[in-house]
Structures are given as C-alpha cells and as structure tokens.
Amino acid sequence: MTSLLNEGDEVLVILGNEASFPHDTTKFNSAIKQRTGQLGKMHVTNLLDLKKKNYNASVFDAIIAIFTQPCPNDGGFLTEALKILKPNGSLVIYEPLPAEKKSDTQLTYAERISTLKLSGFLVKNIERQSLDKDLEDEKLLLEIYNNAEDICKVLANKPSFEVGSSIPLSFIGEKSNVWKLDDDLIDEDELLDESDLVKPDASSLRVCSTTGKRKACKDCTCGLAEELNNKTVQESTVKSSCGSCYLGDAFRCATCPYLGMPAFKPGEKVVLPDTQLTIDS
Template sequence: MNFTPTPGQKVLLLWGASVGEDILVDTVNTLREKVGQQGSVAVENIERLLVSCHAVSSFDVVLCGLPSPGAVTHPTEVLSEIARLLRPGGKLVLREPVTTEDINSEHKIRSSAKLASALKLSGFVDIGEPHEFPLPASQLSELKKELEIEEGTVSLMEVCARKPNFEVGSTIKLNFAKKGRSKSDENTSKIWTLSADDTLDEDVELIDSDQLLDEEDLKKPDPESLKASCDGAKKRKACKNCTCGLAEKLEQEKEPIPQSNTSACGNCYLGDAFRCASCPYLGMPAFKPGEKIVLNDRQLKADV
C-alpha cells in the first residue's frame, strides 16, 4: 500500500463479499496498530455503505478493496458517498480491477483512465497514477471468473486520491468593500490633475488645434454626395426626417395619376337632353352604360 495511516487517525475499511474472514481480521488488526489507541478503525461492507448511518466528515482515511483479491468495484454513487464521509483533506486509497481493453458496458469493470475520471467527477483531487498490485496467476484467474470476463487482460490497480480542503456545499463571503487609497494612488492622481494655481512649463510646446485640419477637411461637402445611394435594384426611400433633399426629389418624380372623365349626375348616357353644361359627353350620341363610344368621321371634323 502506497499510503499508511498515521497514529490518531480515524480509518474506514470497506470490504467486498468475497473476502475471507481471516484476511479481513488480519487487515483490521494491522490498521489498529498503525493508528494506535487514539485512533479508530471502522469496518463496513461496500454494498451496505449507502444505507449506513455514518456522519458527514467522520473519517481521515477511507480504504477500499484492500483485502485482496476481492473483486470490489466502486460505482459513482459509492465514490460520492465516500467523499461525503471524508473530512476536508482526507485520503482515499482504493484497489479495483481494471482492464486495458474495451469491454461491453454490461460489465462493471473499466479502464484505469475511466476510473480516474470517475474519481474527478465525484469531487476528488490530487489523483495519483494507478499502480498495479501484483497477484499470482491463480488469483487473477479467479478474479476474471468472479467478474465473468472470458477475454481481455485484467489487473488489480491501486489509486490514491484526496478530498479538497473544504466541505461539499460550503460557502465563503466575498468582501467587495473599497479599500483605502494608498499614498501611491494619491500621487498618481495628482500627476493627472491641474488646478488654476498650477503653472505650465514654458518649454513644453502646445499643438495648435487649427493645424490638425488641412484644406481638404475644411471644404464643404457636395450635397449630392450626402444623398442616399441607390443601386437601381432596390427602391429608394427617404428617411423620416430627411434633410438631404431626397424626399422632395422623390415627390417630384411621382407620376401624375391620370384623371378619368366621370359623370356627376350619372345620366350622361341618355343624351344631351339630360347632360349638364359641363358634361364631357356633350354633343355625343346616347349610349348604353359601359358601352365604348365610337365617333364617326363627321363628328371628328371641326366645324368651319
């Protein structure tokens, strides 16, 4: 094991169902010797961890799958629960069988890279490099049989991680109060401030603002250049408050609406007897409403 508990620490040991009783007892006795009388060692089956009644931030160290060669896997919900039980800055050491080949999703086993990713998503930091825990060929064969894996390479990896130095859900108040101005800030503001009593250095040449403009800048622009441009494909339209003269120009370009001769009384088709003195049909023969009027040659000739 790359990490050894120190005296006075509280340790939680998680074990799987396939671990023998004698191996589990030896592991617990070894841990108790490490932590001493001031420390403590708690034992919990990993399958019962989610329904256990351990308080938040109860342990300094959590050890998972150390009694080998148990095929202990750590789902995301288990890793999140371990993060809840660890104190800020607490250590996690776990052993989990991993594979270097892609296996169907129905198997719980994963690669070492996916194991590190699961630890990050559960809130752990300072995730160390996985170290292979050596096992005899017979134990590796039993491990693959327990995981129901017939093909692929399986190895037992040990990974260390740490909980951040703050509790999950903790908050901190940000102070946005303005700090007092330092002496350097006051000196800086004085550099850019001039009062009426300040005198200018006579050696400093001031730029004449009239020299910033040349003759081209002073020329009055052509009114035609200020009018709205038109590419011919789009209809020109003057602004609401047009001042360039486009609105007047468009008003002049409007085509006059042809005025048709209309009857005021509606009896023009009956003949001159029913027409008024200003009737446009005066002198024309009677016609039916809507009929096209055709004049003969005599009516088209002027009277001599």
Template sequence: MISATMLESLPLSAGDKVLILTTSDTHPESMKSIVEVLSQQISQSGKINVEHVDRLLMAEFSAGTFDVILFGIIPPFTSCQSSAMLAELARVLKPGGKIITQEPVNNEHSELRSRDKLVTDLKLSGFIDVKAVASMPVSNEDAELIKRRHHVESIDVVRVQAKKPQYEVGSSAKLNFSAPKSEIVSEKSTTVWSLTANDMLDDDDAELIDDDELLDESDLNRLDTGHKGGCGGNCSGNCKKEKPKPKKKKACKNCTCGLADENDDAQPKEKTPESACGNCYLGDAFRCATCPYLGMPAFKPGEKIELPATRLTADQ
C-alpha cells in the same frame, strides 16, 4: 498477501482515523496483519475501523468521521464500488481526507467498469485530484476468481487515489462583492492627473504645442464656395448678391399633391352661380317655390343669368 512496500506508501499520519472496507472474500489472516501494520503508523492517538462493504450504509457513521478510507487493498480484489457507496464514502470522509481504492476493471462491455469510467464516477461523487496510480499485481488464483465472478475473459486491477474538497457538501459562504483594495484609487494617485492649464503655464519647463504646426498646406488653401458675386469670388460667399426669383412650378394634369390648388388660389377666378338644389337650369317644373329663377326659361348649367329689371323691383 499485500506487500509491505504498498502499506508503507499509504498516506497515513499519526492520529488519523482510518476506515478499512472488507468483502466476503477477504482472508482473516491478511486482514489481521494489515491492521497491525497500519496501527503502528497512526500510533495510539489514531483509530482504525473495519467494516464489511455490504453493511456500510447500515453503519450510520457521522459525516466527516475518517481521515483516510481504504477499500479493496486486501486480495482478492473482487468487489466494485456502486454509486451509492461512493456517495456514502464522500460523506463520512473529512474535508481534505483521502480515499484509496483497488478494484478490477475491464475495457470491454461488461459489468466491470473501465479505468476511465472509475475515475469519472469518483469525480461525479464529489472527489477531486482523482489519479489512477498504477496497476496492481494479481496472482493467478485471484485472477481466475475475478473472471468467474464477473464473467469476463481479462481483468486488470487498478489502484486509484482521490481527495475530498476542503468543504462539506451543502456548505455555504458569504460572498463579498465590494471592490478589492487594489482597485481602490487613493487620493494621492488622483492628484497626479489633476493638472490645470494654469499649472502648466507656471511651469517654465512645460512644452506647449504650436497651433500653426497642427495645420498643413491643404488646410491653408482658401475654400472654393462656388460663389461668383461682385467681388469675383474673392470673398467667403457672404457678400450681397441679387438672388434670382424662383420659377413657379407647374402642376401636372392629374395633380394630387395640392400644387394645382395652390396655383388656383394665386389666380382667383370669377365664381359662377351655383344652384342649391341643382335643378334650377331645368325650368320651372323642377324649381322649388323660393327659387329666384321662377318664370325664367331653362338655361345651360354654368351660364350667367341676368335677372330682368321687373324682377328687381318690388310689387306695387
């Protein structure tokens, strides 16, 4: 039998709608006495619904119906909540509502969850402020029944309390991305930093920095520009000085940068006659019909050829 102290510690208020889930192992007399005690706490304005845990999904309660849900508060504590049941309990609970569950746990590898796993499953189902309050005392008869039912050698019945957030699953709210009022700079505050140079000069108390104080001894030393002109290097390097003529750079033997061509252009060379067909120097046998070298002996390529005077006068 559950103690009266435990019933008084339940977070119930006048006018609450309470859902109590029972199992096949629940004693009818214990259920009746608990309902009578809780009815006094919620007064006549409240309401208590008693539902078998296996018929919860078929009850089709509306979303946000109950303020408090109690599960496993009546011995023996043999049942455990599935993930589907936890999701349904979160649905029928009002935003901000509370759930109190008591179920057996086991830290060994078994079909029972550990205490930490129970807390985690409640969080994954959408509950917040999940707290394992305490371990509940269990009679020897109930303990043996739980061990046989779940095939474990040791059990611990833990009481866990959780809360539903202050919103329904799937609800939405419009976000305001405008700057908050605290970040908006007032016109009065901006005028504090709108001082001009004239404003400071008009103020007799304004302290101005002396320009000479910004320079040290190293800044006052004359820069050595390396210039040695007619002034002996005492000027800033702007005096006129005859500049030496730049030396002409010679091109290498296998020049590919174009410097050799530039040097050749600077010193024009006498052009030697070139053959159009390239065979004029071989003799008449290799010359074309209009070749100016017809009738002349063969010569070496590049050799300067002088035409005889007879070739320069027209035929009579």
C-alpha cells in the same frame, strides 16, 4: 498505502459486496493498526452495510476500499465516502480496472477517475497504476488478490473544505485609482491642423453610388452623369398598372410603389401631412 496514514488516524476499510468475503485481510488490517498506533481506530464494513452504519460526517481520516469484483454501480459509495471523510481526507480504492472496456459490468480506469471527479474528489494519480507496481501493497494484499496485474490502485482526496460549506464574500476594499482620469487632458484643438479646417470642394464629393468613383459609369442611373454635365435629372413618373393606386392600400397590390402612402387624387403629388412627421411627445 500505509504511508498515507498517520498515528492517531481513524480509518475505515470497506470490502466488496461478497457476503462472507472469504479472503484473508488479517495482514492488511495489522499493517493499518501498526501505522495508526494505539490512539488510532480502524473500522471494517462492506458496501451493503455502509449506509446502514450511519457514520457521522467528517469522521474518518482515510477510507480504504478493497473490491475483488467489478463495482460499476457502487450504490452511492462515493457520495457517502465524501461525506464521512474529513477535509483533505484520503480515499484509496483497489479494484479490477482494465485500460479498455471489456464488459458493461466493469468500469475502465478512466471511467473510475471520471466518477471520482464528478463526485467531488481530487484525484492524485491520473495514469493507470497496477497493484504489482507497489511492492508494499502487493505484499499486504497478496492473500486477497490472486493476480495483482489486474488490480489498480486509485488515490483521491476530499477537498480542503467541508461539503456544503460557504464563506461570505467581501467586495469592499481599498479604493483604486485605475479609472482615475489625468487632470492634464489633451486640448482637442491641438489634434487638428490648418488643412483639417479647409472646407472640401463640393465637386470632389460627387461620386457614383455604384462604383464609388468620381467618374460616372456607363448607363449611369444615379444622376451623376447629368450632374457632371450640368444637366437636370428628370424625375421619373410612376404609372399605375391598375389605375386604382390613388384609392389607398386596400386597392394596391403587394408591389405597388405607393404602398403605405395615404390616398390621393389622380395626378396629385403625394405629400405626407405634418402630423406624421412630428414625433409623439
């Protein structure tokens, strides 16, 4: 822990919500003062009084939180810590954080990492690190925690920029020739040869609308069979089942072949007027 501190740093130690916090933190506090030197400052508070202190923004170089009890609802602790830390400032949390969920009142290590990231912190140690793996911290906090195996050490940092800061973006730069076209364009006529200019035989374009082949299929209905045999396709006449189709859409059923066409006289060929074929200007 002390390796994160430098001489002249201003450090805030936050204790849990225990009213009297009966554990002895003298040795821990002495180690911090020794590391920060005479120019450094150390402040001690608890979660309940953190907001009441009304610290200025970006004032602390490091914040060290010591929780002896599970702290799922920190009452805006992370938000406040992010505000009062300087850019690149360090946050160290000692807290009981099991690997798996044991109760609703206790966060797992993964959940604590998630809350830090969602609050805007950059987390250093993603893998769970128990206090007993750090001999220096275990020695300093031995009188606070009875069982160091249950306590985890979480390291995080405030980003290098201030919360709410902004910078103008400039989109003016050097002109680029990325989209500049080459002056020596290819002549499109050179892409075609003589075979591409030969008009295809009309007979080769006659294919069946169903199979796409040049041979008419059995029971051909698209007219290809008659066309290949040089026969005229007979136009089929539509017979009305009700005898009222010529009167207009008001007299036509939903499946009427004349639906949408204008009214006409019986036996008359339906022709759309020229006005309906003209685009409105």
